Amino acid sequence: MAKRTYATDQLEVHWDSGRCIHTGWCAKALIEVFNTEQHPWIQLDAGSLEEIVEVVENCPSGALTYTRLDDGPQERTQVPATIVPWPKGPYFVRGSFEVEDRHGETFDTGPRATLCRCGASANHPFCDLSHRESGFANYPRVSSPPEAD
Numbered sequence: 001m002a003k004r005t006y007a008t009d010q011l012e013v014h015w016d017s018g019r020c021i022h023t024g025w026c027a028k029a030l031i032e033v034f035n036t037e038q039h040p041w042i043q044l045d046a047g048s049l050e051e052i053v054e055v056v057e058n059c060p061s062g063a064l065t066y067t068r069l070d071d072g073p074q075e076r077t078q079v080p081a082t083i084v085p086w087p088k089g090p091y092f093v094r095g096s097f098e099v100e101d102r103h104g105e106t107f108d109t110g111p112r113a114t115l116c117r118c119g120a121s122a123n124h125p126f127c128d129l130s131h132r133e134s135g136f137a138n139y140p141r142v143s144s145p146p147e148a149d
């Protein structure tokens with residue numbers, strides 16, 4: 001697992017390979033900046049600061065985060081946190097809370113995370129896409145209970 005930082009004089013973008021689930025959402029949104037066919041794969045000079053910040057804040061796994069070095073606002077962690085199950089996949093978490101793995105190690109989910117719900121991940125508590133090979137069934141979305149009569 002690698003952690004890397006890409007920087008300009010105004011912005012640092014941090015990438016944690018241990019959290020990345022390779023959805024490719026960043027590349028689909030801004031291929032000029034996030035492109036695994038180029039080296040380094042993040043080219044901050046190819047996009048505007050606002051575009052890059054928006055893409056990073058939409059990274060579902062939290063593998064991408066940023067630190068603004070200008071006077072602009074840092075990403076705010078959503079309060080309260082929300083957890084949404086992804087059909088046939090992980091829980092999408094937005095916000096911060098502490099998760100303890102089976103070894104007792106704790107992780108902060110903020111500002112975003114994808115947590116394994118299939119049980120097959122080799123990177124617990126995070127999803128590592130093993131659900132695709134494990135035959136994980138699609139459980140229905142969590143919804144509010146019906147109103148009482």
Ligand code: FES
Pocket residue numbers: 089090091115116117118119120121126127128129130131132
């Ligand atoms: S939900 Fe993705 S590896 Fe378990």
